[in-house]
Amino acid sequence: MNKLTKILFLALIIASCNTAINNNDNRNNNLAETDQKETALNDTTPKVTGIGGIFFRSANPEELKEWYGKNLGMAIDAYGSSFEFRNANRPEEINYLMWSPHAEATEYFDPSKKDFMINYRVQNIEGLVKKLKENGVTVVDEIEEFEYGKFVHIMDTEGNKIELWEPVDSVFTKMGGETTK
Secondary structure, rough: OOOOHHHHHHHHHHHHOOOHHHHHHHHHHHHHHHHHHHHHHOOOOOEEEEEEEEEEEEOHOOOHHHHHHHOOOOOOEEEEEEEEOOOOOOOEEEEEEEEEEEEEEOOOOOOOOOOOOEEEEEOHHHHHHHHHHOOOOEOOOOOOOEEOOOEEEEEEEOOOOEEEEOOOOOOOOOOOOOOOO
């Protein structure tokens, strides 16, 4: 639920407090919202839940990272920059998006010949890979597990390599390196 939706929902709750009937409706709305959040928390449907990273080729990744840090104020580390944000369904959970330039000669995007690769956060990566294989999607490698999550790569119909990442729920360790995991 975005901020505007929350504000509108709050205004609706305040306005509905004028009568006993509206108070009862308000309780029902709160129960419905709680049920929706519980459903979202318990949902294990294999699917993409967000973007985990944007990786792209650069003629000079170090110079480019320095430029972004100096001119746009991005906090740069050896791998790029990590943006954090809150999960709408679990506000206590911090999620991350990695912005990472790679050398033009990198083989990390192979077999794609494109200059970029998107990393998608997913849930139930095993179920998703099974579904993708059933649908005839090219799965480039096997699921690999690291301390910060599970990864696998697929190809879309236009030859774009896509990285799928199921983060570890309890601990997040920054992604990094030429093998950006």
